[in-house]
Ligand SMILES: [Zn+2]
């Protein structure tokens with residue numbers, strides 16, 4: 001196991017800021033994510049982000065031309081490590097998003113983002129994730145007579161770009177559509193051969209300011225974690241790992257589906273800390289109790 005030198009650690013909480021400061025970190029992306037990530041890395045860690053042209057599409061695309069065969073976390077890890085080896089960096093950051101519907105409310109779209117920082121020399125992976133409802137994610141099947149004006153305003157076109165796909169095989173006809181003229185032209189051409197089309201939001205960061213904002217939020221979260229280190233072995237990246245326990249119903253005391261506390265852990269040793277819920281909840285309203293409100 002890797003142990004930081006005592007002299008590097010000192011006893012202040014900025015030890016690993018010192019540890020990574022003034023180092024170059026590779027960003028594995030070709031979607032201008034540096035706009036969201038560079039500043040937090042500089043301000044919190046004094047790290048300079050280096051962006052190299054790296055085709056991340058080989059690991060799958062949102063529009064499905066190249067299918068994603070791994071989970072988003074695995075894809076992110078693979079992408080980051082491949083890029084680091086290719087460009088000769090030992091520090092690398094990458095992110096990966098997936099979009100869908102909230103399982104509890106199918107009318108609400110969600111953006112689930114992972115962001116990873118990897119120290120290749122020590123084989124440390126520090127990761128954070130964020131599930132945000134701040135997203136314009138959406139798509140609709142249209143024909144020549146469909147009124148798309150509501151959809152366009154709902155997905156914030158043209159500040160947010162669109163994609164156009166075949167309904168049958170999801171083949172991409174156009175993406176990065178961010179002005180009305182282009183949209184009209186591609187629709188006119190596509191409807192010559194297709195009766196129906198799939199009009200959707202372009203989720204690539206540089207075409208989607210809302211997603212860029214979520215990535216910024218996640219980057220802030222990640223740098224805070226990188227700068228927080230284990231009280232036992234002093235490795236950086238100490239933070240949330242899982243949840244445990246069940247909160248009980250305020251009325252009948254039965255256990256509910258609400259977790260009790262957060263488990264924070266180290267990326268290197270087994271040291272853990274237990275923290276209360278972020279929302280401070282100690283008992284659950286009977287409305288959510290399976291006994292009181294079956
Ligand atoms: Zn109850």
Ligand SMILES: [Zn+2]
Pocket residue numbers: 230231232233234235266267268269270271
């Ligand atoms: Zn530790």
